Amino acid sequence: MKTPAAKPAAADITSTLEERGKRYGKFTGHAEITQGLKDLMRCCDKWNVLAADQKEALEMVAHKIGRILNGDPNYDDSWVDIAGYSKLVADRLQGTVR
Numbered sequence: 382m383k384t385p386a387a388k389p390a391a392a393d394i395t396s397t398l399e400e401r402g403k404r405y406g407k408f409t410g411h412a413e414i415t416q417g418l419k420d421l422m423r424c425c426d427k428w429n430v431l432a433a434d435q436k437e438a439l440e441m442v443a444h445k446i447g448r449i450l451n452g453d454p455n456y457d458d459s460w461v462d463i464a465g466y467s468k469l470v471a472d473r474l475q476g477t478v479r
Contacts, residue, residue: 411447422440422443445462
């Protein structure tokens with residue numbers, strides 16, 4: 382029988398949030414940038430014809446851009462993630478679904 386995973390303690394959550402804040406900046410700043418980008422994307426006529434994976438990939442790219450602009454622009458993982466989300470959509474369009 383599988384035992385349920387232990388829930389993280391408040392101290393673990395606080396530590397994680399502090400670590401992320403050092404890397405990505407204040408969450409409120411990130412949220413402002415990211416929501417502004419997403420608002421702009423949703424205003425475009427073509428937004429409503431995109432497939433769900435295309436919308437999600439663009440929103441995740443906006444999320445990563447927000448982290449880059451609000452936090453550490455030299456953290457390579459954010460840049461790699463942007464390429465990854467784009468590749469997922471491109472693969473589907475080319476018939477190589479992941």
